[in-house]
Structures are given as C-alpha cells and as structure tokens.
Amino acid sequence: MKKIITITLFVLLTVSKAYSSNFFIEIPKQKTFANFDNNKNNYDRFLANEEPRNIDVLSYDLEIDWVEILPSTKDEPEKRKWNGKIKITLTPLENNLTYIELDAVKLKINAIKINDFPLAEIPTNENGILKIPLEEPINTSDTVSLIIEYLYDNPENRGFSHRNTPYASNFPPETERPSAGTLSQTNDSRYWFPCNDRPSDKAIFTVKATVPYGMTAVSNGILDSTVINYVDDERYSESFFWRSIEPMPPYLFTVAASEYTLHKEKIKLNSTSNDSVEVYYYFWEEDWEGDNDSFNVKRALQPTEKTMIIFSDLFGDYAFSNYKIAVVEYSHLGFGSVGMEHQTLSTVSRRWFRTFFPVPEFPGFAHELAHHWFGNLVTCHTWKDVWIQEGAASWMQSIYAERIGDTLDKNKYYEQQLAHRASYLNHISQNPIVFETPIYGLDDETGIFSFSSLAYGKASWIFHQLKEWSREWFSVDDEGFFSLVRELLDRHRFGTITSEQFVDFWVDYYPSWSKYTMRRFLEQWIYSAGHPQYEIFSNSKMNDDEKYDVTVTLEQVQNAPNVPDVFVMFLEMLFYKNDSIVHTIRVPNSLKSHTYNFVLDFDIDSVSLDIRKALFEIVGNNHTSIKEDFYTVRKIYPNPLINATEFFIELENEPLKSIEIIDVLGRNINEGFEIIKQTNNFLATVRINSLKNGFYFVKLNNKYYEKLMIINGK
Numbered sequence: 001m002k003k004i005i006t007i008t009l010f011v012l013l014t015v016s017k018a019y020s021s022n023f024f025i026e027i028p029k030q031k032t033f034a035n036f037d038n039n040k041n042n043y044d045r046f047l048a049n050e051e052p053r054n055i056d057v058l059s060y061d062l063e064i065d066w067v068e069i070l071p072s073t074k075d076e077p078e079k080r081k082w083n084g085k086i087k088i089t090l091t092p093l094e095n096n097l098t099y100i101e102l103d104a105v106k107l108k109i110n111a112i113k114i115n116d117f118p119l120a121e122i123p124t125n126e127n128g129i130l131k132i133p134l135e136e137p138i139n140t141s142d143t144v145s146l147i148i149e150y151l152y153d154n155p156e157n158r159g160f161s162h163r164n165t166p167y168a169s170n171f172p173p174e175t176e177r178p179s180a181g182t183l184s185q186t187n188d189s190r191y192w193f194p195c196n197d198r199p200s201d202k203a204i205f206t207v208k209a210t211v212p213y214g215m216t217a218v219s220n221g222i223l224d225s226t227v228i229n230y231v232d233d234e235r236y237s238e239s240f241f242w243r244s245i246e247p248m249p250p251y252l253f254t255v256a257a258s259e260y261t262l263h264k265e266k267i268k269l270n271s272t273s274n275d276s277v278e279v280y281y282y283f284w285e286e287d288w289e290g291d292n293d294s295f296n297v298k299r300a301l302q303p304t305e306k307t308m309i310i311f312s313d314l315f316g317d318y319a320f321s322n323y324k325i326a327v328v329e330y331s332h333l334g335f336g337s338v339g340m341e342h343q344t345l346s347t348v349s350r351r352w353f354r355t356f357f358p359v360p361e362f363p364g365f366a367h368e369l370a371h372h373w374f375g376n377l378v379t380c381h382t383w384k385d386v387w388i389q390e391g392a393a394s395w396m397q398s399i400y401a402e403r404i405g406d407t408l409d410k411n412k413y414y415e416q417q418l419a420h421r422a423s424y425l426n427h428i429s430q431n432p433i434v435f436e437t438p439i440y441g442l443d444d445e446t447g448i449f450s451f452s453s454l455a456y457g458k459a460s461w462i463f464h465q466l467k468e469w470s471r472e473w474f475s476v477d478d479e480g481f482f483s484l485v486r487e488l489l490d491r492h493r494f495g496t497i498t499s500e501q502f503v504d505f506w507v508d509y510y511p512s513w514s515k516y517t518m519r520r521f522l523e524q525w526i527y528s529a530g531h532p533q534y535e536i537f538s539n540s541k542m543n544d545d546e547k548y549d550v551t552v553t554l555e556q557v558q559n560a561p562n563v564p565d566v567f568v569m570f571l572e573m574l575f576y577k578n579d580s581i582v583h584t585i586r587v588p589n590s591l592k593s594h595t596y597n598f599v600l601d602f603d604i605d606s607v608s609l610d611i612r613k614a615l616f617e618i619v620g621n622n623h624t625s626i627k628e629d630f631y632t633v634r635k636i637y638p639n640p641l642i643n644a645t646e647f648f649i650e651l652e653n654e655p656l657k658s659i660e661i662i663d664v665l666g667r668n669i670n671e672g673f674e675i676i677k678q679t680n681n682f683l684a685t686v687r688i689n690s691l692k693n694g695f696y697f698v699k700l701n702n703k704y705y706e707k708l709m710i711i712n713g714k
C-alpha cells in the first residue's frame, strides 16, 4: 500500500570504474556486534498483541447490499448503513475447541447460524471480538460453517469509504459521482465484515455485491455473473457475483462500486511466450483521455503491459487470474492519495490519473503491481514482517524505473533508490526516533505508515544492497540474483513469510557468501536500527617510487540506542581529483575504526564513498595531501623514537611558528614544544608523553615534513 508519494530527483555522480583487485571479503567472527544479538527480543514490545488464532478459515462468502447507501449523501444520515451476510467455513487448528473467535468491530450482529442451526443467544462483540460458543467441542478433522448476518452502521467510517460520512474529510472530494470502496490494510477488514483478521490466514472469497442498477461493483478475482433485481416501482438493482480463484488474507479483499466505465485489454504476460493476462480498468468516463493537466487513464495505464512483462520476466509469471485497476474516492477516509494492492484489483485515488504524476516516471502503479509478487503471492506472516513486502515493492519501483524506457537505464534505478534513502534520512532529521527504530516490528497502521520511511524506504535497501553486493563482490550477476529472488517467492508461493524465514533463505541458499556474514548482515538491518555514520580521514603522500601512499581510515561513529556499534558493510571508495572521480576501490568494512592503505599512481584531493551502493551517511571528511616542499629542516631525531618522551627538530634559520603531530586519523595530538636559538640553527624540543605506538606525521609551519615512528610500549 502506498498512502503518500514523494518523488525526489537527484543529480547523480558519474563514476568512472577502475577497480583494483578484490580485498579479502570474509568478515571475521568478532565481538563488535554486542548490542544487536538481543535486539530481536527487545523488539517484542513492538509486536502486535494479536496472537495467531486456533482456526483456519477456508472460505468467506459475503453478500452486501449497497443499494441505499451508494447514491446517498451527507444530508441523509438515515441511509448511512448497509446490511451484510457472510458465510465463513473454517476448520480448527486444535482439538476440543469450545468456541470460535472472530474479529468484528462495531458491526451489529443480528443472527448467527452454526452449521445451519441458529444460535439462540447472540454474543456481544463490544471489544471487537466476536466469541461464538459451540454446543459440542470441535476437532481438527471438523469443518464448521458460520452464517452471520450483520449491519454496518459505523460513524467512524473506518474500512469503508463513502461520501455519506458524518466526519469532515481532510481532503476535498475528487468527484461528485457516488463511489463506495473498502480499504482494510492493516487491521480494518474487521470494521466491515466479521473475519479472522490476520495476514497469515488466507482463504478463498466470493462476494455478491448489490448496487443500484447502472452502477458497477468490482471485487477480487473473476466476475461469474450478474443479476438484475426489482427493488420497487421506480428502481432496479444489480448484483455482481465475484469469485477469487487464489487464496488471500482479509486485508487484500475489497469491494468497490461506482458509475464505472470499463476498459478491457489483453496484455502480454512475459517476453518469452504468447501468454496473456486480461486487464480491466474501472474509471469515470470523463477521465479516459483528458488534457495535459487533467485526468488521463489511458496515458497513466499505458505502461501496465511493459511493467507486467518486466516483473514476470524477473520474478516469475504473474500468478493471478487477471489484473484490474479501479478508481475509488478515498478522501472521505482522510487520505489525499491512496493506492492499495488488493489482490487482482489495485484501487487508487483519482489523482493517480493526473498527468502531474508523469508517466512512466510515476512509480505508484508499478508499486501496486509489484505487490502481486511480494505482498499477495507471498504475504507477510504478521504485520511486524511487513517490511519484506513494502521494501520489495519499493525496490521493484527502482527496477521498473530502470527498465520501463527503451533502454535499460541504471541511473534511473539509482535515482529511485536514492529517493528512498532521502525519504529515510529526511524522516530521521524530522524525528530522531526513526534512527533508533528497527524495520522489524512495525505492527499496525500507526507503525507501518507513520514509520513508512522504514518499512518502505529503508527496507528497499536490504534488497538493493543484496543485489549490488552480489554483483560487485560475489560475481552473482543481476540475472543470478533475480533467480534467487524467484526461488524465495516459489518457496512461499500463495503462503506467507516471516522475517526469520527471509533471513534463513539467504543464509542457506546464497551461493557465495559465508552463512555467518550473511546472517550478520541481514540481522543488523532487520532487527537493529539505524545505519553506519562514517567519519573519513585520509591522507596521501608521495613515496620514494614517486607513487602516492594513501591511507584512509573509516570510523563508524553512530551511537544511539538499538543501533549497532559496528555494521558489516561493503563499500565503494571513491578517489577524487579536481572534483572528478579518478579511481574507485571496493572495500569491506567491519571495524569501528578501519584503516586501509593503498598505493596510487597519482595524487588525489579527497576520498569519499559511493552512496548509491550501500546505506550509510558521511558525517565528517578530512583529507590531507602531504607536500614535499619544506626544506629548512636539517633533521628530526631520534626517529624512530624508542621509549622516549621527547624528540628534537633541528632547523636552519626559518622561525618555527607551529608544530603539529598528526596521527593516522588526521588529528593533531601535539602536547607542546619549545624552541631554542642555537648558534647556527634553531632546535625545537617536542614532548610526546602520551603518544601510542605507530606512525605520525610531523607538520611544521602548516606543511608536512616527516614521518615519525614511535615505539614506546604504549
């Protein structure tokens, strides 16, 4: 689902590829991950308080009557209600079950039958739970049918959008036409039909939706038939019988109705066969082909076929009986822009057809179609796992952007990923809690949508980094990577997936990466929060071979609750000269302070890291070029210093204004000095009491002179 869209365009760096040899890439086992081993348990506080139920619903057969409410307006509060009747067929998951529990919020339950026997006393559902007692205990071998008649009469209008709402909307209506539609993600199915409202419980649905004659009701799956009914002397109604072929959880089930115009097409399924998919677009007639700044369904949906082919080619053929898109007026629910991936029927706000969402750059329709692989074919087992499908669908927007044009455009892919990165970082700057919150465990609409930059933006980088690093480090090209994603989808096809299963898949089936490294990598992004924040310290100095010794130290300085002290990272280091990238080198990064030494044929001005390849921030960058242009020093002695607390610099006649001692991180750690004028020269005495073993540079009058080595046992 996508409730708010932000598109940011970026000017991208042009990178000249000049890889040096690979580094050793195995990450050693170490103790630097101390603060995330326990995070999975810490984040149980985010979990939904909804335990899995002891029932498995097999099918829902719903009848709804929207004849009176559909044409009604705010001036007719007495018509702000409708009747529903649902048959639920289920089987227990444990023996000796003495009651059946369902979700049903603010629905007025009028009658219940169990296996066709009416229940004499209707239980209350005041707390949103309908607990139906059974006369005889039932067992896992039993199948039970419930028929529940109910009245939808909910002043909150939750789960059901219609203009006859008692609440003012935050957004102006998009149309004067009558429109009704349901919107259930995450936990709002229970507001419009009794159900086992869990993403893990998939079932088959049918619906008989009755609307005023002249209007169309649309739902998931295929339309079996329609029947015209007599209402009274002046009115007829029409019933639409829809049947979903493939199982789905309640939140993916929807019914929408309006004065629709229908456009049908057959589009190609994939690029390698003649198979096709039937697509149906339900829209308002005046929107078919509007002017530039108006609604234009034809233009907005023109990329559907190519999007279908792109995703089917990469992730396996579209698995459902057909594909439909319907416009629904959602402004009455207080949403300005909605797209929702109801199974086989994406419903969208009218504004999605405006050309100010440029086509094909607007990735919203691609996002909803992408959910038919991640989200619908394979569904999050609980809402705390929703990052898998929102992250995947957001990542698939980038693949769409890369491939929807005439030629494959890698920059468009990175633009989308950088837009996801920007949404995540911007959100952190507005609300620092985002930095401390893992993507795992955002358990309801409050978490998923208020932290959408995590479940969408940040989570997309899990897929992106897996793909980038597979290609750059493990010689698994994009095609190889996509085949692994297909394998993951196949394993959970028409079922659900947990975060644990996601991690286990990559740990067990990834061909090239060590299991330890893969688990560390995934768990740091899923169960821990934040991202690496780097300070870069670099220096370069010409060596005796007239090449340049370059030392780069990457310090991971992130410091916040739930954020690992050290992330396992694979980075691309960029070397700049005159504002151009003159060299790139891939480096693994797995230490809090990680120093790399290179020899380059040329001098450089600065060092950076490629933000397109991994998720991190650079919070400080300091480069020093060491020049060989200071000739007045006669000598520095002793060098190396062994167990000494001071050393001497003998100069000719230039007055010495400053002495700095620079460590490998570029910091000045001078502890003080004195200068004495001698007969033929100056002599500086420099104190070094607390310096640790290692190499330093002595910088005089703001110019480097000499490398100093200290060996003092510290």
Ligand SMILES: [Zn+2]
Binding pocket: 001, 002, 367, 371, 389, 390, 393
């Ligand atoms: Zn989505």
